[in-house]
Amino acid sequence: MTDIDSLVSQIDPILLMPTIVRRDVVLVAGPWLAGTSSVVTALRERLPEHTVVEADELAAGQAPAAVVFVVSATAPLTESDCALLDFVTADTDAVIGVVAKIDVHRTWRDVLDADRALLAQRAPRYRDMPWVGAAAAPDLGAPVVDDLVTALRELLGDETRDRRNRLRAMENRLLTVRRRLELDVAGAGRETRLAALRAERTEAVHRYRVDKSQRSIALRAQIQHARLALTYFARNRCASVRTELQEDVAGLSRRGLAPFPDEVRRRATEVADDVAAGVARQLADVGQELGLAVDPGDSHPAVEVGAAPSRARGAETRLMLLLGGGFGVGVALTLSRVFADLAPQWAVGGALGGAAIGVALTVWVVGVRGLLHDRAVLDRWVVQVIGRQRTAMEEWVATRVLGAEASLGRAAAERDAADRALTEDTVARIDREIREHVTAGARAVAARDRQVPVIESALVVLREELEALNTSKQAN
Template sequence: MRCRYRPRLAAVMGAGRRGRGATGMTETIDACLAPPSIIRRDVVVVAGPWLAGTSSVVAALRHRLPGRSVLEADELAAGEAPAAVVFVVSATAPLAESDCALLDVVAADTDAVIGVVSKIDVHRTWRDVLDADRALLIERAARYGDMVWVGAAAAPDLGPPVVDELVAALTATLADDTLDRRNRLRAWETRLISGYRRLDGDVEDAGGEARLAALREQRAAQLRRFRLDRPERTIAVRSQIQQARVQLSYFARARCATARTALQEDVATMTRRRLGGVTDEMRRRAVEVSSDVQQETVRQLADVGEQLGLAVEPALASCPVVEVGVAPLRSRGVETRLTMLLGAGFGLGIALTLSRLLADLAPQWAIGGAIGGAVVGLAAALWVVGVRGLLHDRALLDRWVTEITTALRTATEEWVATRVLAAEAAWGRAAAERDALEGADMEAAIARIDREIREYGVLRARAAAIRDRRAAAIERALMAVRAELNR
């Protein structure tokens, strides 16, 4: 299949050439490569960095070359290329990277480039700057090796403008018979280099390097988060369970100790009339302690489950209440007889003492004193027996309260430990289910990311194959154009 660009290529590349050179050039370049889409204008463009003196050079060239159209870079329309480029730089300092980039843009499609170091009337070291600029541009691109450099002072402070060397170099350049062909070859070189870079850009765009990097980072983040979150959640569950176990055990012990202290204080101040109600009071306190421990356990476990994001099963059984029997208020027989004997002795002693005292002081009251002493002794004996019995009952009740509260503490701590263990098992199952769901979601996300990465890889491979097929023709054409330019 013949390409529709064949006649145009022959006209562009072979014009003005005779013999094997033109034929070889036309045959070397692939006929399907589109020619440069530029409009060549017979003008001279003066360009340069800011404050380099381009306006002064333009004015001087227009004055010295009235038959030539001299424009500044911004006066040239897009898609147009000049016949020659005059690049003006200041003698103040060597070229910067932005200055070199400006030259690459302005002279992209033009081979004839003249370098001008301006303001040589002010700066004595302009030749050093010129040498530095020449070396810098040669290092940047080989095409600048044949670039002509001159010094000029288009608008000096004193004397006429110094532009004779510039006018001579520009006139010789424009009069060269090979100028048009060199400019066309340079435009072809730029076109081919742009096409090659565009192919590389298509490969990069097809591969989506930025998107691929983002996908790989997202994949690594997914795996890293899953690997870190699972141990962190496990540690958090264990820590919360241990903390709840310690706090609930301490609460049960403290609640039982508070109840025991309150009951012991009541027993220590209890009278004979109130001894009969101590059993009911003990039962009420035991129920109250069990209820408080159960409520606190349920509340704290619910809070822990909410913090962990895991549900806790309700308690299967309420906190046990210790069975409280009848208070041991009856004393043993031997102790009772011993107490009565001691009381009788104490009362007899008081009676004898009073009767003897009255007999000595008032003998006429001896019989009455004996009777009164007997009554006082009997009352003292009964009081001693009653007080001794009350103290004995209080001691029995104190030991009984200690035994009941100790049993209650043991029962509540056992129930708390059992409840926390059941909650730990429930949380373990819920955590395992949650990990399984998150693992499935993570695997699905990783699979999706891997699929996108493979799709980008396929697109990149296809773009690279297309690039390889087309790059060969571009490389052959570029080698032919550069070989012709070097001639």
């Protein structure tokens, strides 16, 4: 086992996969329109004992025994030409440079020198690369490929070629492995991904906190607003119905007195229903706004409208009768006196008429006074009833809003818990991924630190041997 083999055997075999397959062919390659196909044709003719192929005839993973790199004599190599040369000779040390179409380009030697100098600068391995001029398909005359054929024969006959090719292929594998190890350490955007993950983690935690406090502020504000609005609504509704009822009382006829309490009861129930509906609507809106379910609640504001005060009014009636009677007697006397003075012949009739009018007036005055009194009593009663109703409504609204606040608070707490669980899941996933990246990074660093020194030593030994082989070939 040589030094190189023993060094290479220390490298993880997985890393060295895949290996190339060496084919006993000559690969002719070159940039676009350099004259490659013409060189292939000429070589096939001149070297029938060898297989000459173009790049597309070699499968991936196959390497030729020798490479003929054809470039045009028009101008020196460009960067992309050099990259192509690096690529086709990656696993093959035996390479010949050909400046083609020398029949039409008089300055081909300058171009050849320029190409040689350029490549010697690019990599030490190209320093000793043989260069020839050729005209494989000249405009006039026979192909000029003798130098190329000689150089190629010599290259193919060189007994160090196999070993050099193998060493070159090995060098390429080692360089590829080293590049891959370095890339693994850099981790194809690992740092960017880690930064993104850390930002995502911060954002998830921050969003959860902000969302939670915003929701709790929104809940408090909405409930506060609902409490105020509904209290005002109940209060205003009671005030307006009281005013309406008072207006109704003011216009009540005697016949309307009896059914009036029922009307009050009906209106009070109506107000209670309105307030209940308003509360349900407003709380449902709050729930919708907050995205939470509100307990609909099955209570209904109580309506307590007692019996109207009785119309018994003993002392007052007696007083009214007295006053009304006095007024009637006064009118009767006045009238009878007027008749007695102005028309004594009608004095008796006048007195009787006056008495009748007096009685009628008495009845009317007493009646009207009674009605006014009843209205006043009802008016006071309405004020009391609606006042009680208002207090009851306000209490009911307060209780209802309090209940809703509690149920919304519970729903919000449940949602917060669900959100927290989600956030924790997200954070745990992010943490897991961060850990995986960090571990992968550490593993990659460890692998590089373990393998790269071995690779470096193998490369040094390998290059020394290649150098020695090339020197001995030159010497021959």
